Amino acid sequence: MKQKGLGRGLDAIFGGDDLDIRIKPTSRMAEIDLVDIIPNPEQPRKQFDEASLGELSESIRQMGVIQPVTVRKNNDGKYIIISGERRWRAARKAGLERIPAYIREAEPVEVHTMALVENIQRQDLNAIEVARSMQRLIDECHLTQDALAEKLGKKRSSVSNYLRLLKLPEQVQTAVSEGVISMGHAKALAGAPAEKQLPLLEKCIGKALSVRQIEDLVRQLTEEKPRVEPAAEEEYPESYARLAEQLERFFTQDISIRRTKKGGGRIVINFKDDRDIDQFINRFSSRG
Secondary structure, three states: OOOOOOOOOHHHHHOOOOHHHHHHHHEEEEEEEHHHEEOOOOOOOOOOOHHHHHHHHHHHHHHOOOOOEEEEEOOOOOEEEEEOHHHHHHHHHOOOOEEEEEEEOOOHHHHHHHHHHHHHHOOOOOHHHHHHHHHHHHHHOOOOHHHHHHHHOOOHHHHHHHHHHHHOOHHHHHHHHOOOOOHHHHHHHHOOOHHHHHHHHHHHHHOOOOHHHHHHHHHHHHOOOOOOOOOOOOOOOHHHHHHHHHHHHHHOOOEEEEEOOOOOEEEEEOOOOHHHHHHHHHHHHHHO
8 A cells, every 4th residue: 555645745846656766867876885975964854763763773784775865976075865864874873884875966956855845755754844844945945835735735724734833932843843742732722822822732731631622722712702891880869878878877787779770779788697687686676
């Protein structure tokens, strides 16, 4: 079964159905000393899983490098990796001295573009690495989001979702890069007000919240609450105030008088506990 990638990638830019087929017409095959191969300084991928690298290293130690790396010869005689840095790292770890490679005849700009797209195609990149690669293709290869989406065979909304991650606080991006939260969590956090994103991140991690739970919290923060206009205070006649003062002297409790729209109303005598009720009764009895 053909493994799904993140899009058409190199096919979209350079054409053809197979990477090796694209390389061979403009490349030559050779065994190159590992010390003469250097990583691409513009490599978008910055993290390599050590456990996975160890497994690949052991496989290479047993069976050798099955798929050659692709390189371009630099002016100083060194070979810059276009694709296959993980295989190169694993080969060094396995103790190999030489590695098979396709030496690609390509201009630096083309190599740069190939390296970026090749990395976006990889399934083991985290969402932040993919987003940064996309942003670099836009900035350095002068692509619009629409053009990038077309070249990668992805929907424009998908490209936009990745790029939105780069607007999140550094702490959120780090959490995605380290696998603490998923892209779905980060996408949900991006919808929250900027000042609420870090508190939500802490709550997400501390309580192991699901993406749906984060979405619900963000929805609660962003839903517009109906504005309640404060009711204008009604002005009562002066006699109401005088009545309240007289009653408070008699009862020694707080008295409030409220009038209804129809002209009636109510007098409310507040009390603290049952002893106040007993005092009311005693006062009424003494008056009688």
